[in-house]
Every structure is written in structure tokens, then in C-alpha cells.
Amino acid sequence: xxxALLAPFTYDFMLRAIFVTLVAAVACALLSTWLVQxxxxxxxxxxxxxxxxxxxxxxxxxxxxxxxxxxxGIGAVALIGGVRxxxxxxxxxxxxxxxxxxFALGLVIVSVTPAETDLQHILFGNVLxxxxxxxxxxxxxxxxxxxxxxxxxxxxxxxxxxxxxAHAIGLxxxxxxxxxxxxxxxxxxxxxxxxxxxxxxxxxxxxxxTASLIAVRWDALLAWSVGITVVASxxxxxxxxxxxxxxxxxxxxxxxLAFGLALLFGSRRGIVIRWARARRHAVDSG
Amino acid sequence: xxxxxARDAIVVEGLGVxxxxxxxxxxxxxxxxxxxITGLVGVNGSGKSSMLAAILERVPHEGTVRILGxxxxxxxxxxxxxxxxxxxxxxxxxxxxxxxxxxxxRFGRMGLLRIPRAADRAAVAEALxxxxxxxxxxxxxxxxxxxxxxxxxxxxxxAQDAELLLLDEPFAxxxxxxxxxxxxxxxxxRERGRTVVIVHHDLSGVAELVDDVLLLRGRLLHQxxxxxxxxxxxxxxxxxxxxxxxx
Numbered sequence: 222x223x224x225a226l227l228a229p230f231t232y233d234f235m236l237r238a239i240f241v242t243l244v245a246a247v248a249c250a251l252l253s254t255w256l257v258q259x260x261x262x263x264x265x266x267x268x269x270x271x272x273x274x275x276x277x278x279x280x281x282x283x284x285x286x287x288x289x290x291x292x293x294g295i296g297a298v299a300l301i302g303g304v305r306x307x308x309x310x311x312x313x314x315x316x317x318x319x320x321x322x323x324f325a326l327g328l329v330i331v332s333v334t335p336a337e338t339d340l341q342h343i344l345f346g347n348v349l350x351x352x353x354x355x356x357x358x359x360x361x362x363x364x365x366x367x368x369x370x371x372x373x374x375x376x377x378x379x380x381x382x383x384x385x386x387a388h389a390i391g392l393x394x395x396x397x398x399x400x401x402x403x404x405x406x407x408x409x410x411x412x413x414x415x416x417x418x419x420x421x422x423x424x425x426x427x428x429x430x431t432a433s434l435i436a437v438r439w440d441a442l443l444a445w446s447v448g449i450t451v452v453a454s455x456x457x458x459x460x461x462x463x464x465x466x467x468x469x470x471x472x473x474x475x476x477x478l479a480f481g482l483a484l485l486f487g488s489r490r491g492i493v494i495r496w497a498r499a500r501r502h503a504v505d506s507g
Numbered sequence: 508x509x510x511x512x513a514r515d516a517i518v519v520e521g522l523g524v525x526x527x528x529x530x531x532x533x534x535x536x537x538x539x540x541x542x543x544i545t546g547l548v549g550v551n552g553s554g555k556s557s558m559l560a561a562i563l564e565r566v567p568h569e570g571t572v573r574i575l576g577x578x579x580x581x582x583x584x585x586x587x588x589x590x591x592x593x594x595x596x597x598x599x600x601x602x603x604x605x606x607x608x609x610x611x612x613r614f615g616r617m618g619l620l621r622i623p624r625a626a627d628r629a630a631v632a633e634a635l636x637x638x639x640x641x642x643x644x645x646x647x648x649x650x651x652x653x654x655x656x657x658x659x660x661x662x663x664x665x666a667q668d669a670e671l672l673l674l675d676e677p678f679a680x681x682x683x684x685x686x687x688x689x690x691x692x693x694x695x696x697r698e699r700g701r702t703v704v705i706v707h708h709d710l711s712g713v714a715e716l717v718d719d720v721l722l723l724r725g726r727l728l729h730q731x732x733x734x735x736x737x738x739x740x741x742x743x744x745x746x747x748x749x750x751x752x753x754x
Contacts, residue, residue, distance in 0.1 A: 258601060375621035379611050382601045385592050389563055390615045390667070391584035433602065437647040442602045 273327025294406025434487030654685025
């Protein structure tokens with residue numbers, strides 16, 4: 222029994238997969254807290270899709286994926302702002318137009334690129350086949366994102382909660398928003414190795430949304446978000462090994478299951494907890 | 508710096524704010540004196556909050572603003588300005604406690620990581636006591652009543668210990684005991700030589716609290732002491748006929 226449980230850890234490809242997934246998951250989980258609280262989940266979806274042409278071009282030109290992703294991620298955000306200003310259409314429509322167009326451009330580039338198989342991995346992830354170079358890139362980019370977010374976490378939280386006060390005390394909300402968007406573009410690079418571009422948005426939204434059902438303080442929110450995503454990622458990867466299913470899909474499914482459990486039993490806003498509180502209140506007042 | 512400038516907390520010249528094609532504020536030139544409580548008074552949509560936002564440079568504007576003789580960005584960087592937002596602009600579901608909120612008033616005095624030192628913790632504790640919300644310090648901000656929430660934001664401004672405090676509708680949706688506590692704190696600030704600017708949309712209690720009134724209706728109608736500016740004719744001009752009788 223013990224041997225069976227430990228079996229995944231005896232394979233080099235599984236150890237690599239676990240390492241890459243956990244680094245990506247932690248970076249996504251940290252970023253997720255701000256995206257969810259600021260109502261930027263759709264922006265996360267947009268940037269994660271919009272980086273596809275950048276990553277594909279970087280692959281073709283032999284450049285780091287992170288470079289292509291950062292250029293197209295930040296470019297997409299600028300383009301969304303430009304489209305809104307020029308057309309006065311609403312934000313969600315501008316986001317929808319820009320990210321789907323860029324994603325389509327990425328698909329076209331992938332379809333005419335000779336080494337199509339490798340680029341298909343960008344769409345769906347290939348965590349069981351990561352190379353040493355992939356691991357190095359995920360580690361460096363993930364570390365940069367995590368350190369930046371943790372160092373700036375109190376300023377980022379203040380800007381998310383009360384940008385007026387942040388501005389009044391001399392912080393620069395626009396710069397901090399740019400930091401978040403830059404971190405978003407880079408985080409997508411780490412996560413696309415694990416689950417692929419199509420499912421990256423799940424890793425960028427579910428941990429923060431799950432933790433918000435539990436935590437009432439920001440530091441606790443960060444801790445819950447990271448803790449939940451680490452456990453869910455391990456469950457997903459090991460489940461994928463034992464059941465021979467898609468690792469990216471299994472990781473995201475595990476995160477979705479964690480959200481479902483928090484929705485029922487979360488100590489802040491879980492349905493069961495709220496029901497029990499309402500019942501206790503009715504008994505006390507009756 | 509001239510003697511006049513030293514007494515002026517805020518000087519605006521030709522201040523205008525425009526949202527698209529709508530002009531919210533037109534050509535306001537005014538001086539707000541240091542060490543006083545000044546009220547920006549007018550009906551909803553008269554440009555009061557826009558004027559506050561323009562002073563803070565939160566919205567694009569025409570004209571010039573000086574805060575304590577400095578450009579607004581310099582004054583903000585030096586921690587001279589504290590602001591209390593309208594209740595409607597805050598996400599009350601946000602996962603922060605009352606103590607967290609008040610502690611952000613000290614951010615300008617902390618290092619990059621914003622880790623509070625003993626002096627910061629003491630200032631926060633003192634501000635919480637002053638506003639009588641120390642017992643609520645570890646509650647999530649949204650669990651408080653409207654008045655308690657407003658007291659938390661005033662406590663943040665007290666902890667910041669800024670020279671200039673700008674409050675946007677501090678008494679809207681606030682119970683009487685919270686209003687009394689906030690008024691007492693604002694008067695205490697005035698006694699310590701601090702400048703307070705309040706945006707206020709109705710006339711109840713204004714005359715008793717403020718030293719100077721700016722009566723607005725898209726532009727500056729009148730400025731002066733409340734007993735002079737809040738005359739029935741001028742109130743009717745700013746608020747429409749009937750408002751003076753209700754007062």
C-alpha cells in the first residue's frame with residue numbers, strides 16, 4: 222500500500238511535474254487573491270489567452286516564452302484601454318474583442334508553424350514532459366512574481382481596497398496596477414507549462430475565490446489561497462498518475478472541488494455555516 | 508513663501524473638472540485657510556466631490572492647485588494629506604479588519620514592506636480609542652454599522668497625523684452618537700492647528716461646525732463665514748427655493 226502511494230515519487234517525470242505545477246500554482250494563488258478582490262478575473266482570462274501569439278512567436282524566434290508573453294500580455298492590456306477610449310464600448314466588450322482576436326492570431330500562428338506538436342502543448346499543457354530549460358524558466362519567473370507580490374502585498378492590498386487613500390498618501394495606484402498586470406503576464410508563462418493556456422484562468426481565479434469564502438484578513442486570504450492550491454495540485458497530479466487522466470485537467474478539477482467544499486463549509490461565507498448561524502439567531506431571538 | 512500663502516492650506520485657481528462632455532465644476536478660484544474647518548456645500552451634483560478629487564489630483568482638471576504651498580503630488584508624498592472616502596466608494600466585503608484599515612494611515616511612515624513599528628502600533632491604538640472603536644479592532648470592516656465604519660476611516664486619518672484632512676460626506680448614513688464623536692474629533696484637530704475640509708450635501712449642523720463655507724453649484728457661488736453665506740437668499744440660490752425654509 223505504502224509502495225503504491227509512493228510510486229509517483231519514484232519517477233523523474235512526476236517529480237518534475239510536481240515541482241513545475243507547485244511553483245506555478247503558488248504564483249497563481251498569490252496573484253489570484255488580488256484579481257478576485259479587484260474584480261479583475263475577466264482580465265486574467267483575457268491576458269492568459271492574449272499571450273498565445275507572443276508565446277508562439279517566441280518559440281519560432283527561439284526567444285524565452287516569458288518575453289513573448291510579457292510583450293503580448295501588457296500589449297493586450299494597453300490595447301483594451303485604447304479600444305475603450307476610442308470606441309467608448311463597455312470594458313467587458315473591449316476585453317472580449319481584444320483577447321479573442323489575439324487568441325485567434327495565436328491559433329493561426331500555431332497552425333502554420335512546422336513544430337506544431339510543441340505548440341499544442343502550450344494550449345493544453347505538457348507537465349509530464351517538461352525539459353530542464355522549462356523548469357529553469359518556471360523557477361526564475363515564478364520566483365520573480367512571488368517575491369514582487371509578497372514585497373508589495375500591503376501596497377497592492379491598499380490599492381485594491383481604497384485607491385483614493387493610496388493616492389492621497391503618495392502611492393502610485395497606476396504603477397501598482399501595472400505591476401499586477403506584468404505579474405499576470407509572467408505568471409501565465411509558468412502556469413501554461415502546468416495546465417496550458419486554456420485552463421490557466423482557472424488557476425488564476427479559483428484559489429482566490431475559494432479563500433475568500435474562508436478568510437476575513439488579507440494575510441489569511443493569501444495563506445488559504447496558497448494552501449488550498451498546493452493541496453489541490455498534489456491531489457490532481459497524483460490522481461492523474463493513478464487514474465491515467467490529463468494532469469492539467471485533474472489539477473483544475475481538484476481546485477474546483479476545493480471551491481465547492483469551501484462554498485458549502487467555508488467559515489466566512491459557506492452555505493452550511495450561514496444556515497447554521499441563521500438558525501442559531503432565529504432560536505436566540507425566538 | 509509669503510505670509511498669505513503660509514496661512515492658506517489650499518489655493519485653487521481656475522479649477523475645472525469635466526467628465527466627457529459634462530462640466531462638473533467650472534472656474535473655481537478660492538483659498539482655504541489653515542487651522543480651520545471648511546465646508547464644501549451644495550446639492551448632489553454641484554461639484555463638491557469633484558473639487559475634492561481635483562485637489563487630490565484623482566481626476567483630470569483644469570487650473571492650478573497648491574496644498575500648503577506645494578504641488579499636490581509633493582504634498583501627498585510628504586504625507587500631508589489624509590482623506591476619508593464616501594461610503595459608496597468602499598468595498599465593505601473586502602477581507603480587512605478595522606485595525607488593518609487604521610494601520611494603512613501609517614503606511615507613509617513605514618518601510619517598503621509596511622511592517623508597523625512600536626510607534627505605529629501605538630498611534631493606531633490611540634486613534635482606535637479616540638474614535639471609541641478599539642473593541643471592534645479585529646472585526647472585518649463590513650461587520651460594522653455605517654457610523655462605526657466612518658469612525659474607522661476617521662481613525663485612519665488620525666493615525667496618519669496629516670496636516671490636512673479631506674472628508675467626503677462624513678455624516679451620510681451615520682448615527683447620532685458616531686456623528687457627535689466625529690464632530691468632537693474634528694474640533695480637536697482644529698484646536699491643534701490642523702485643517703479640515705468637509706463635503707456636505709445638506710445644511711443641518713453645518714453652521715455650528717464649520718468656520719468657512721464654499722457654496723457650490725457647478726461653480727463657486729459664495730465663500731465666507733456660515734452666518735454670512737448660509738443666508739436664505741443664497742441657500743435658495745444653491746439649493747433651490749424651499750431649502751432655506753427647511754433649514
